[in-house]
Amino acid sequence: MRAWFPYPLLSTALLGIWLLLNQSVAPGTLLVGLVLSTVLAWVAVKLQPKRSHLNRLRTIAGFVLLVAVDILRSNIAVAGIILRSRGQAVRSGFVSVDCDLQDENALAVLACILTATPGTAWLEYDSRQKKLLVHLLDLEDEPAWRRTLERYEASLKEIFQ
Amino acid sequence: MSHLTDLPSWAAILVCALLLLGAAMTLIGSLGLIRLPSFYDRLHAPTITTSGGTLLVCLASILCFAILQSRWIFHELLIIFFITATTPVMLMLLGQAALYRDRLEKPRDVPQKPVPLSMADSQ
Numbered sequence: 001m002r003a004w005f006p007y008p009l010l011s012t013a014l015l016g017i018w019l020l021l022n023q024s025v026a027p028g029t030l031l032v033g034l035v036l037s038t039v040l041a042w043v044a045v046k047l048q049p050k051r052s053h054l055n056r057l058r059t060i061a062g063f064v065l066l067v068a069v070d071i072l073r074s075n076i077a078v079a080g081i082i083l084r085s086r087g088q089a090v091r092s093g094f095v096s097v098d099c100d101l102q103d104e105n106a107l108a109v110l111a112c113i114l115t116a117t118p119g120t121a122w123l124e125y126d127s128r129q130k131k132l133l134v135h136l137l138d139l140e141d142e143p144a145w146r147r148t149l150e151r152y153e154a155s156l157k158e159i160f161q
Numbered sequence: 162m163s164h165l166t167d168l169p170s171w172a173a174i175l176v177c178a179l180l181l182l183g184a185a186m187t188l189i190g191s192l193g194l195i196r197l198p199s200f201y202d203r204l205h206a207p208t209i210t211t212s213g214g215t216l217l218v219c220l221a222s223i224l225c226f227a228i229l230q231s232r233w234i235f236h237e238l239l240i241i242f243f244i245t246a247t248t249p250v251m252l253m254l255l256g257q258a259a260l261y262r263d264r265l266e267k268p269r270d271v272p273q274k275p276v277p278l279s280m281a282d283s284q
């Protein structure tokens with residue numbers, strides 16, 4: 001089983017993308033999709049991506065919802081800051097936080113979330129000292145933002161370990 | 162696109178609202194690129210476009226064509242997924258380049274690279 005499907009999650013995702021792009025679940029499309037996803041997973045073996053295990057589907061659903069709400073809120077907040085930025089100067093600055101995520105894929109997900117959230121920009125991660133350097137557009141929110149990051153970290157640890 | 166007139170009016174209003182909101186978000190993001198003072202501030206502006214703008218425009222597209230063809234349409238979700246997954250690469254590259262340059266040219270304004278532990282011990 002492992003030899004045929006080295007990366008079951010990747011294969012499933014590829015099949016899903018193929019079906020979405022073709023917008024059909026006809027037997028022919030399904031067959032081509034199955035062949036493609038299996039063969040591309042074999043190709044991925046050569047790239048040796050880091051393997052990680054997802055668990056707790058309910059945690060994942062809750063986490064996605066939480067992130068979506070946060071992204072929505074910061075979209076509105078940053079839009080407000082930009083519209084008001086002619087009057088007053090923006091108080092932005094660098095923040096360095098400890099971030100102790102072992103899993104590379106979890107770090108990648110965190111990077112995607114922080115980038116998709118307007119108002120935070122991921123600049124640098126030092127994997128030896130577990131320090132994450134982030135630029136915040138609104139420094140007034142710094143304590144609240146630190147709490148949010150801790151919550152993300154805890155959820156990601158639970159999901160990826 | 163004359164068959165767009167087949168859209169019931171409640172759907173048309175909803176699609177219009179989503180589309181206009183998305184376009185407004187994108188405009189605000191571009192406005193931020195002009196208005197915000199420093200390079201690092203300007204890094205934040207395009208993320209409004211890529212998250213809020215894309216999301217709203219794609220939602221409008223999903224709603225419009227799902228109602229016109231009276232079936233579920235989801236392939237716009239792929240656009241949202243791939244944009245979200247690929248923007249960090251570009252933004253990190255820009256941020257790293259700016260940090261690298263600023264650390265050499267004006268080291269007081271930006272945080273320094275953390276010293277490796279073994280070197281910090283010997284100092």
